[in-house]
Every structure is written in structure tokens, then in C-alpha cells.
Amino acid sequence: GGFFQDEVEERKILAVPMLFQDNEHIGQGRMTLEEIIAKLDSNSAEKDAAVINAKDAFDVLVIGGGPAGGTAAIYAARKGIKTGIVAER
Structure with missing residues (x-):
């Protein structure tokens, strides 16, 4: 945050980690890797099934x-x- 203070203020970041996707806030605080992946790649099983089918x-x-x-x-x-x-x- 020290290097990108303008972005910290613009996004109103108060705690880290804070997760953004396409400039939209999707999570913050303590998260497991599985929780992060689930937030970033929703419906991946359905997408994979559509490709296979x-x-x-x-x-x-x-x-x-x-x-x-x-x-x-x-x-x-x-x-x-x-x-x-x-x-x-």
C-alpha cells in the first residue's frame, strides 16, 4: 500500500488481503486458497463439462x-x- 497510496485511497482498502476481479471487490481478510479460487473461477465445473460435451x-x-x-x-x-x-x- 505504501507504493500505491492513490489506489489504496481510491479503493478504500482498510485491510489486506483484499481481492478484486475486474475492478469489483469480491473478498477480503483471511481466506484459504480454495476460497479464493472459488471466487475467481465460478462455475468452472459447468464450463469444463460444456467443453467436454x-x-x-x-x-x-x-x-x-x-x-x-x-x-x-x-x-x-x-x-x-x-x-x-x-x-x-
């Missing part, structure tokens, strides 16, 4: 996220092939 979303869909699946996905993506991975995590 879109016709022709992937040229290659790798089943499994272990070392072999990861390697297969990397090789396919490096060739410019639209690649997706289905894994537990």
Missing part, C-alpha cells in the same frame, strides 16, 4: 492420468492434436 472437442481422449497417460497426452498435444485426459484427479 461439445461435438469434436477432442481428437484424442486419453483414459488415465498416470505416467503413461500423461506421456501419451503430452506427445499428442506436442503434435498439435486436440487432447483431453480423463482421470480421477
Whole structure:
């Protein structure tokens, strides 16, 4: 705040951390990383599902996220092939 005093006064920041997205105040104070991500990326699961359900979303869909699946996905993506991975995590 010391370096950007004008912005601190303009946004009326009284405590840190204070979270802004697109110049809109969306949170402040003690927050976990999960809470911050949830505020910044709302509806991400629905967005991901829409992409996966879109016709022709992937040229290659790798089943499994272990070392072999990861390697297969990397090789396919490096060739410019639209690649997706289905894994537990």
C-alpha cells in the first residue's frame, strides 16, 4: 500500500488481503486458497463439462492420468492434436 497510496485511497482498502476481479471487490481478510479460487473461477465445473460435451472437442481422449497417460497426452498435444485426459484427479 505504501507504493500505491492513490489506489489504496481510491479503493478504500482498510485491510489486506483484499481481492478484486475486474475492478469489483469480491473478498477480503483471511481466506484459504480454495476460497479464493472459488471466487475467481465460478462455475468452472459447468464450463469444463460444456467443453467436454461439445461435438469434436477432442481428437484424442486419453483414459488415465498416470505416467503413461500423461506421456501419451503430452506427445499428442506436442503434435498439435486436440487432447483431453480423463482421470480421477
